[in-house]
Amino acid sequence: MTSNQTDLADEYLHEVELRLSGLPLLQRRELLAALKEHIAEAREHASSEGELVEVLERLGSPEEVAAAAYQEAGTQADARTPASSAQRTGRVARHEIVVMVVGGVVALLVLVSVLLLIQGRSTGHSVPARPAPSATR
Template identity: 40%
Template sequence: MTITDHPLVKKYLAAVARETAGLSPERRNELLADLEEHIAVALAEASASGDDEIRTVLARLGDPRTIAATALGEELPTPRVSRGRTLALLGLLAVTGPLTVFAPVLGIPVLIGAIWWLWTAPQWRHRDKAIGTAAALVPLLFLVSQWVVPAGALNFGLGAFLPILLAVPLLPTAAGLYLLWEARRRA
């Protein structure tokens, strides 16, 4: 185990990571790597191995909030996204499900536009965008499966088919609600 794997150092770095959530991922990773290297050098120079010695070295580095404030002050602010644009995108994403299943000629172009708009929006992480995209594509995959699978090959019966038919268009709506929750949480 290296000295930077010590629980106090990990806790300190996690606090800096939490406080710098507003930085771009590249800048944040660079800051954390530089800070971890600086901690390793400082601990080696001080021959720090005990908890008290490690706390002293970390205290000399500064409070994680101060480090984050300094780093955030150096970076250009992230572009502000209006609430109206966010809600419009999520509304568009929500209607892609029913449109794709019940009116594919209109639904597929709307789906493509919603996915493009989602991936160009700065307020979500790649993970959130991937979840939204996957949920938005489920109705299209359902529609394609109805063309590809021969009629009668999947005999679920009407009791199972109706809930599936109702649930599939609602997945993009659920993704929209998730993205709304994530946007509010990150704001």
């Protein structure tokens, strides 16, 4: 193994690593270790630089490998995949539901207090929190 070959393999792994920053740490480490193992093993049979290039070509470009990693991770990091934009839509929808629920509760509270106030006035300042029997007759 020449240092040239080491450089080429290291460069390849580095190029992959650069593209994996959005993955969870352990998944990133696992993939890089697997690729390293793959290259190390292939090298036992590949002695020339040309053969190493073929090994790397069969592995696929760093872009391809990284894209597969994001896809299998079902990840939030790669905004281009349809899965992650669906997740984003889901989050937005949940956010809107929360706003609607909180708004509804606030509106209900306002309505109740206005009603109690009106009732309090019409029953001549009796206990405002209880529906006065006189008001319903």
